[in-house]
Amino acid sequence: MSFRENLKAELAYQDVLVKELAELAGINKRTLDNYLREKANTPPADVAVKIAQALNVSVEYLVTGVEAVTADKPSEVVELLSIYSDLSLVNKRNLLAIARILQGNGAS
Numbered sequence: 001m002s003f004r005e006n007l008k009a010e011l012a013y014q015d016v017l018v019k020e021l022a023e024l025a026g027i028n029k030r031t032l033d034n035y036l037r038e039k040a041n042t043p044p045a046d047v048a049v050k051i052a053q054a055l056n057v058s059v060e061y062l063v064t065g066v067e068a069v070t071a072d073k074p075s076e077v078v079e080l081l082s083i084y085s086d087l088s089l090v091n092k093r094n095l096l097a098i099a100r101i102l103q104g105n106g107a108s
Helices: 003-014 018-025 029-036 045-055 059-064 075-086 089-104
Strands: none
Touching: 003 029, 003 045, 003 059, 003 089, 018 029, 018 045, 029 045, 045 059
């Protein structure tokens, strides 16, 4: 997925409006609108960092759709994030609903 697609998905997932993100990131709303257009370019690194920080995600996630592998993440988490990033928005929501059900049932 592209930066644009990942950004759109993250905005939908977090239920954040472009106007809200612009304020949080200190970026002009029109600039963000440009990154969300069909043929948008990936923003410069400094802008991508502001967007990622405002959404509390990594720049790598916004650019690639996959979180960076770190020592503090078990391999199952990394695998789950990779699978999740390849799902459609509808299936992402379905998976999240299933996870919430499992969490509520105390399943492990």
